[in-house]
Amino acid sequence: MATLAETPAGTIRRIDHLSGTPRAGFIDRWIYVFTAASFVAIVLTGFIPDSLMKIAAVQAGERPPFPLVLHMHAVLMGSFLLLLLTQTTLVATGRCALHRRVGIAAFVLAPALVLVGFILVPIMYHQTWDALQTAPPDARAKLQQGLLIRENIMLLQLRIGILFPLFLLIALRARGKNAGIHKRMMILATAMALPAGIDRITWIPSTLPMSPVSPDLYTLLAVSPMFVWDVIRNRRVHPAYWIWLGINLPFAVAVHTLWDTPWWHSIAPRLLGV
Secondary structure (H helix, E strand, C coil), rough: CCCCHHHCCCCCCCCCCCCCHHHHHHHHHHHHHEEEHHHHHHHHHHHHHHHHHHHHHHHCCCCCCCCHHHHHHHHHHHHHHHHHHHHHHHHHHHHHHHHHCCCCEEEEEEHHHHHHHHHHHHHHHHHHCCCCCCHHHHHHHHHHCCCCCHHHHHHHHHHHHHHHHHHHHHHHHHHCHHHHHHHHHHHHHHHCHHHHHHCCCCCCCCCCCCCCHHHHHHHHHHHHHHHHHHHHHHCCCCHHHHHHHHHHHHHHHHHHHHHHHHHHHHHHHHHCCC
């Protein structure tokens, strides 16, 4: 059933066996904090070892230095994840007025993050492309394969670049009007970016680079605690999940359909100006 904040005005709030219990109240407050914290943990688990490995490769002269825009993207994404964790914690601890004031930061961070992301993708692609043009024959095959993988990953990046801001827009438009849509869609929008961290966790099973199935499944797994509790608590699927699924599904089908096809590998370089 819906929590008090999500119950439309003028309707009678139905009572079930969970209402008013300490366990239900605790989970209602903290499930979103747990989900946001798990997102931070996923990203750190993926990016810290990967970043350390790449820093070592830069220091050894095995790869070019990181472009400035990559550092900017890391700072912005980290800031956004910390903002999400802060916001869910503020609501869980009853500091809603501060939550609303701090939330204004999302109107700055989100557009900056999307803009930097769209700049970063072609820069990283051109870095590999340029290396391929001057590489010795024995290194060309590996770089060519890396370029094909980057083109496939770009499908995931494009989906994130479109759906992350779209879901954030839905969440922010619901701010102050529909708490249920707002809080869930903020989480679900952020979940769209999780594959970037998930793909870097090398010790979990993965279908990459052959198929994008595993990033999608792990993303669903990451939001499943919130979803499962919602179904148990409300005895229905909240509309936020239907919105997320309805918009997300066509993009997922497109990514899976185009993945590693000759047509996409012919189009991707042209999109990036090479």
